Amino acid sequence: MVLFVAAALGLALMGGSPALAAPALSSEPVGIDVSWPQCGKTLPKQPAFAIVGVNNGLANTTNPCLAAELAWAETAKTPAATSQPRVALYVNTANPGLKGSWWPTSNAYQGKRVANPYGNCATRAFKACSYMYGYAKAYDDAVLRGVRNPASYLWWLDVETENTWQADKSANVAVLEGMTAYFTSIGARVGIYSTGSQWRQIAGSVSSASPLAGLPSWLAGAGSLAGAKTNCSLPGLTPRSRVSMTQYVSGGLDYNFSCR
Numbered sequence: 001m002v003l004f005v006a007a008a009l010g011l012a013l014m015g016g017s018p019a020l021a022a023p024a025l026s027s028e029p030v031g032i033d034v035s036w037p038q039c040g041k042t043l044p045k046q047p048a049f050a051i052v053g054v055n056n057g058l059a060n061t062t063n064p065c066l067a068a069e070l071a072w073a074e075t076a077k078t079p080a081a082t083s084q085p086r087v088a089l090y091v092n093t094a095n096p097g098l099k100g101s102w103w104p105t106s107n108a109y110q111g112k113r114v115a116n117p118y119g120n121c122a123t124r125a126f127k128a129c130s131y132m133y134g135y136a137k138a139y140d141d142a143v144l145r146g147v148r149n150p151a152s153y154l155w156w157l158d159v160e161t162e163n164t165w166q167a168d169k170s171a172n173v174a175v176l177e178g179m180t181a182y183f184t185s186i187g188a189r190v191g192i193y194s195t196g197s198q199w200r201q202i203a204g205s206v207s208s209a210s211p212l213a214g215l216p217s218w219l220a221g222a223g224s225l226a227g228a229k230t231n232c233s234l235p236g237l238t239p240r241s242r243v244s245m246t247q248y249v250s251g252g253l254d255y256n257f258s259c260r
Contacts, residue, residue, distance in 0.1 A: 028225060029081035031256040033090065033247070034072070039065040043072050048081035051156065051256065054145050055092040059137045059163065060101060062145045070147075082258035084245060090156035090193060091141045094163035095130055095175045104132035110139060114181075118174055130171040134178025142186060151187040156218055159194040159202055169204035173212065176203065180211050191216040191244065192237050199237045208239040216244035218256070224248055225257060232259035 034043060035053025050073035055061050063069070073087040080086045097103065106122045107114050114135055118128040142150035157176055165172050176192070183190045192215050194202075206212050217236040222228040228248035236242050246257050 029077075029258070030225070031076075031082070031084060031245075031258070033254055033256060034069050035090075036063045036065060038069065045072075045075045046077050047075075048077055049084040049086050049088070049256070049258070050076045051088045051090055053090050053092075053158075054141050054147065057092065059092045059094045060140070061092075066146055083260075084256075084258045085154050088154040088156060089141075089147065090158050091138070091179075092163060093134070093137070093157050093159055093176060093179065095133065095166045095172045096164045097126070097130075097166055097171075099164075100133075102136075104129050104136060107132060109136045110143075117177075126168070127171050127174045130166075130174040131178040131181075134175035134180075135182045136178075137175075138179040138182035142183065142188070154189040154191060155183050156191045156193045159192060159199060161198050161201055165202050169202065173203050173206055173210065177211050180215070184211070191218055192241070193218040193220065193247075194237055195219060195221045196234065196237070203237075206238045210238070212238045214238065214240040217241045218245045218247065219243055220247045222246055222248035225250065225255070228255075228257040232257070 029048035031049035031051060032044065032047040033051035033053070036056045052066065052069045052073050053063050054066060056063050070087070076086040078086065104121050107116045107120055107128070109132065114132060116128050116131055118131050119125045121129040121132045141147070147153070157179055159176065180190045192212065196219070215238060219231050219234060222231050225248055228246040231246040232243050234243055243259050245259060248255055248257065
């Protein structure tokens with residue numbers, strides 16, 4: 001995450017840096033999320049669960065420490081201390097449109113023709129191409145970035161205003177639906193990470209018929225464990241969604257509380 005995760009964390013792997021601080025209430029079964037800003041630092045061992053960022057801050061990049069951070073994540077407690085999976089992944093999302101370094105021109109990607117609910121991207125229908133962009137980025141995350149057995153993970157879609165989005169919120173939703181379509185096609189689970197305000201700015205109101213409806217929500221924004229617990233009672237980001245997990249900052253690190 002850029003705003004609440006990547007910039008705030010200051011964790012990471014490898015040696016050469018002192019171990020990072022424990023959470024304010026270390027007796028709580030809390031998780032930790034990490035990504036590219038944590039390269040080169042020592043992470044606390046055996047969190048209750050771990051979430052690893054696949055990208056390097058942008059949707060079309062790879063976290064250079066992905067393999068090492070996934071190895072660290074496997075130190076998470078066994079059996080799982082909460083209802084969260086021991087290890088999950090998160091990916092950056094965006095809708096750069098025609099200004100992106102790559103933009104789809106058809107309903108096919110990597111030799112596969114994709115059923116597109118928004119029509120034919122070959123006609124330059126923007127929502128159709130947005131859907132294909134999301135599908136393609138999810139494919140890249142699962143297949144090209146070095147994740148083994150991608151179907152076994154819960155993939156969180158990181159939706160933040162720091163990434164590039166269109167003024168057309170329905171097109172932004174189409175990107176996220178395309179990503180969800182790919183991940184679910186391989187049998188993986190999907191969730192959405194954001195804050196209520198950022199989600200409204202990027203996606204707005206999502207139809208109850210959207211494949212995003214009912215996906216678990218991971219809410220950022222708390223400054224303490226108590227605040228994270230309180231945020232568990234907030235509405236989910238999409239219709240029929242429940243808040244599964246909340247994030248808070250303690251000692252310069254980002255921790256995550258599994259909502260009961």
